[in-house]
Amino acid sequence: MIQSTSSLIRKYAVPGPRYTSYPTVPFWENNVEEEEWKEAVRFRFREENRQRGMSIYIHLPYCESLCTYCGCNKRITKNHQVERPYIEALLKEWALYMELFGETPRIREIHLGGGTPTFFSPAHLRMLIEGITAHAHLLPDAVLSFEAHPASTTLEHLMELYALGFRRLSLGIQDFEPEVQKTIHRIQTYEQVERVVRQARAVGYESINFDLIYGLPKQSRESIARTIEHVERLKPDRIAWYAYAHVPWMMPAQKSFERWLPSPEEKLSFYEFGKQQLTEAGYRDIGMDHFALPHDALYKAYESGNLHRNFMGYTAVDTRLLVGLGASSIGDAWNAFAQNEKKIEDYKKAVEAGRLPIIRGHRLHEEDLLIRRHILDLMCRYHTVADTQALGEENSRLIFNALQPLCEDGLVEVKPLSGQLTSIEVQAAGKPFIRNICMAFDLRLHRKQRKEPIFSSTV
Numbered sequence: 001m002i003q004s005t006s007s008l009i010r011k012y013a014v015p016g017p018r019y020t021s022y023p024t025v026p027f028w029e030n031n032v033e034e035e036e037w038k039e040a041v042r043f044r045f046r047e048e049n050r051q052r053g054m055s056i057y058i059h060l061p062y063c064e065s066l067c068t069y070c071g072c073n074k075r076i077t078k079n080h081q082v083e084r085p086y087i088e089a090l091l092k093e094w095a096l097y098m099e100l101f102g103e104t105p106r107i108r109e110i111h112l113g114g115g116t117p118t119f120f121s122p123a124h125l126r127m128l129i130e131g132i133t134a135h136a137h138l139l140p141d142a143v144l145s146f147e148a149h150p151a152s153t154t155l156e157h158l159m160e161l162y163a164l165g166f167r168r169l170s171l172g173i174q175d176f177e178p179e180v181q182k183t184i185h186r187i188q189t190y191e192q193v194e195r196v197v198r199q200a201r202a203v204g205y206e207s208i209n210f211d212l213i214y215g216l217p218k219q220s221r222e223s224i225a226r227t228i229e230h231v232e233r234l235k236p237d238r239i240a241w242y243a244y245a246h247v248p249w250m251m252p253a254q255k256s257f258e259r260w261l262p263s264p265e266e267k268l269s270f271y272e273f274g275k276q277q278l279t280e281a282g283y284r285d286i287g288m289d290h291f292a293l294p295h296d297a298l299y300k301a302y303e304s305g306n307l308h309r310n311f312m313g314y315t316a317v318d319t320r321l322l323v324g325l326g327a328s329s330i331g332d333a334w335n336a337f338a339q340n341e342k343k344i345e346d347y348k349k350a351v352e353a354g355r356l357p358i359i360r361g362h363r364l365h366e367e368d369l370l371i372r373r374h375i376l377d378l379m380c381r382y383h384t385v386a387d388t389q390a391l392g393e394e395n396s397r398l399i400f401n402a403l404q405p406l407c408e409d410g411l412v413e414v415k416p417l418s419g420q421l422t423s424i425e426v427q428a429a430g431k432p433f434i435r436n437i438c439m440a441f442d443l444r445l446h447r448k449q450r451k452e453p454i455f456s457s458t459v
Contacts, residue, residue, distance in 0.1 A: 016435035032361030053108035059326030215244035217260035402440035
C-alpha cells in the first residue's frame, strides 16, 4: 500500500491550477473591454441582486516586511501614510460600480485580502467598510471575513471589525516551526497566535481559519507534526492546508531557499501526513486543501451540497456576481472575468480618471460555462454528471481518455447513467489528486498540450 501510494504521488506530481476559475487566468483571451465588462456586471446585477445578492473582494496590498515564500501581489513598506490615499481610491472604484447598478446593492459577502489587511489602522478599515455599505444593504446573513497577520493584529482591529459585522478571520500561520519561519521570513510566535485566537473568541468571532503550507523549505514530518500539535491546542474552526507554489521566475525572493525545498514526492507525503493528523484531530476534508470542524458553516455547506468556490477560495456563500476592488483584484460576473491593474500607481491613476481599472479579462463561451460547472462540482462536491451530447463527441473523447488512467488507479469511478449521462465520482484515494481530476476536464489545457486552437467553436 505504501509503494502504491508512493507511485501515485510520483505519477501525478505535476503542476496544476487551483481552479478558482475556469478558464484559468493563463487561458483568458483578453476579449473584454471596459464597456463590455460594465455591461456584464449590469446584466448579472439585474439577474442576481434581489435573489442572491453579491460578493465583494477587496485587495489591500501593503505589508511591512517581505515573506519570501509569498506569491501574492503586494507592496512592502513601513510608511503608513499610504493607507488613506489607497482607501480613497477603493471607494472611488466602488462609486464607479454603484453608477452601474441602478438600485441598492444587496451585499452577501465581503472579504478583505492582501497583502496584509491588518497593515491598515482600525480607523481606516472602518472608513473603508462604512464607505462601501453607506448606500448598500448588508444582508442579515452576510459573511464578512478578513485575512490577518498574527504579529500585526491588535485587539482594536478585532473589536472594530467585529462592530462592522465581521465574524470570521483567517490567520496566515504557514508553519509554527521557528527554523522554517526564519527561512521564509514569516515570523510570528505561538504566543502571538494564541493571543489573537483568544482575543477573537472573547470578542465573539464565530469562525477562525489557519492558513498552513506544506512543501516549504526545511520542513519535515517531525516539524509538521509539531505544527499540527500547536493547531490542535488552539483548535481553529477551519484549516487551509495549501501546497507551496515555487515560481521563482515570478517571485525572485523564492530563490533564496531553493536548496532546502523538499522533493515532489516528499511534498505530497507531507500533505498526506498532515491530512492524517488533521483528521485524527477531528477535522473533516471538505475540498482541495481545506478542512473544517463539523460545527463550522463551511463543513455544513459541504454536507448539504451548497459549498461554492470562487476567486476567494471555498465559501458557504453562492453568488454569481463578485466585484473585485483594489490593485490586482479579479471580478466575476459568471459569464465574464476582469482583473484590475496590478501596479498600485496605475490602479489609482485609472480610478482618478473615472474609469474602471481593468487590465485584462475573459468572456466565457458556452463551452467554458459547461466545463466551469463540471470543475466547480468536482471541487465542491467530488462528483459531477457529464452529458456527452452537450460536450460533443471530440470533447467527450478528450475528457474520458484523460480520466481513464485515473479510473485504473482507483482515483475516480466513471459510471454510465441513462441516455447520454455519465457519473464521475471522486473516490477517497482520489481526493489528494483533485487537481489532476479537474485537469481531465480542462479542454483548454488539452488543446494547448496538443498544440491545437485553445477554443473550439463546436459547442
